[in-house]
Amino acid sequence: MLRMSTLFLRTLRDDPADAEVPSHRLLVRAGYIRRIAAGIYSWLPLGYITLRNIERIIREEMDAAGFQEVHFPALLPRDAYQRTDRWTEYGPDLFRLQDRRGGDYLLGPTHEEMFTLMVKGEYSSYKDLPLSLYQIQTKYRDELRPRSGIIRGREFVMKDSYSFDLTDEGLNESYNKHRDSYIKTFDRLGLKYNIVSATSGAMGGSRSEEFLAPCETGEDTYVLCEACGYAANVEAMKTVVEPVDSTSVPQMQVVDTPNTPTIDSLVQVLNEKFGKGFTGAHTLKNILLVADGKTISVLVPGDREVDLKRLQANLPGAQEIRLFEEADFAKNPALVKGYVGPQEAKQLGITLYADPRVAPGTSWVTGANKKDCHALNVVNGRDFIVDGYVDAAEVRKGDACPQCSAPVVIDRAIEIGHIFQLGRKYAQALDLTVLDRDGKSQVVTMGSYGIGVSRAVAAIAEQTLDEIGLCWPAEVAPAEIHVVATGKDDKPFIVAEELAAQLEGLGRRVMLDDRRDASPGVKFKDAELIGNPIIVVVGKSLADGKVEVRIRRTAERMEFPLVDAASEIVKLLS
């Protein structure tokens, strides 16, 4: 039983000055966490109980799915991360340190290497697979900008799992098992979330989904179709545009358009000259880039920007992409800045990509590859041929859903889980192989699955809190029932004590406000701020042999006769 009279807790009346987002403010005010450094927090009793409740739920669901818990050190030698190149690849986000002999160590940001090596050390037969292992552990990432309290910290608690399979089908099965297990876990945690398809980056091909908890203060933006439920990362959003019949489009025509290096200036001149109501959407933007050293051009409608992250995620095999710079233009005199068109891409040896919005048969105004000249009626498939289509244009609210064509919304969310198929990258690098049925050595294929445990505390808080405080789901809350004794004589305190003991006897987690020196107002405010789901007040109504019960979330109030209060309260929890 948590007794407020002795609980290590001091709630704050004022908002902390360094907290902006609501969950952070309230977690500090209610005495759950305290900041130690940027992105590094201590957990006080209430916070730590809550964190452990979440861990418990995750653990129960992992175990129920047949995954086995292990535990690695957070302090790791450089070696394993050297072999997968992540010692350098992870860059400045990696916390590095040295021991007294000058040996390099790191604080683990994620543990693919260690899990892979652990399995390699124990198993060597296909008969041992499939296998899924997990741990709940503190991770370290030296984030460029920690923010929003516990939502993005430099030290945080993560549950990470890894699956090991012989075959791609096996990996799919393991992936689906994790997916199901995550659904159960997040449902139990009381989180609202969307499962969003994510890109798996340059490795390509493998499945990847994020569990996103919608919330205004979230830092991930994603696309959501409220009509059919389609949800996707902005990078992974697919654009579906039908080809257009272009047989009636007149011949391409080159016109003088002096001083029109930008879309805005071009549209203005077009309207002055032809007065046809031209807009940016009629023009075609040719974005020149250098991808892995080669010049490529990406076509998007003139009223849209290229989303470089999206392009990078969708361009097959591209490792490094950057925009054309002055020096690049200088090296390629055929490319006239501000007047580039796709018509001569082939002759110039440029790989030409188009966003799907630049559909086959669509006709555009675009650069004529000559200073101060543009070309009208430039038709995709007739006047230029693209080498491939790639989703690269910025995604906007109102764009068509790829499943049902309804306008999508752009929403914000906190990423609370991520599952993806790693494939054989780590197993290959670290030589994790097993012998198959035929005695042949096979590289194992892996999946990687994460839940942000400490982040989940913030995400749940964020989704449930209100103006007066935190408001936890019962399983997560520090206590299920918060019993408050008020009054100046002993009776309510004795009764409250008995009731709390009774509830505990029924297997409930109870917090008891037995402070004799605090006024009723203070106790009510604290109870509301702390956010346990049921508040029981033992006080005035005791005169009628009753106790008062309040539902924190709905502010609903009721009274029960003392004699059956305990059983009635327990009923409310089920």
Next chain:
RNA sequence: CGGGGCGUAGCGUAGUGGCUAGCGCGCCUGCUUUGGGAGCAGGAGACCGAGAGUUCGAAUCUCUCCGCCCCGACCA
């Protein structure tokens, strides 16, 4: 790393060259009070982020450094 803001007691803050750094919350003692962050009285608690400089005199002005928050870039 760019832009902005900030650093005064455990927390929130006032104090833009002047003498003993002020207030609220919280904390301690006593009395009163007990259904919505009680009242009165007394009290403890601050090398004013650090260092250097300007000055008769610096929380206040200058420089350097450190730290924190927000936006952006970046990031499962």
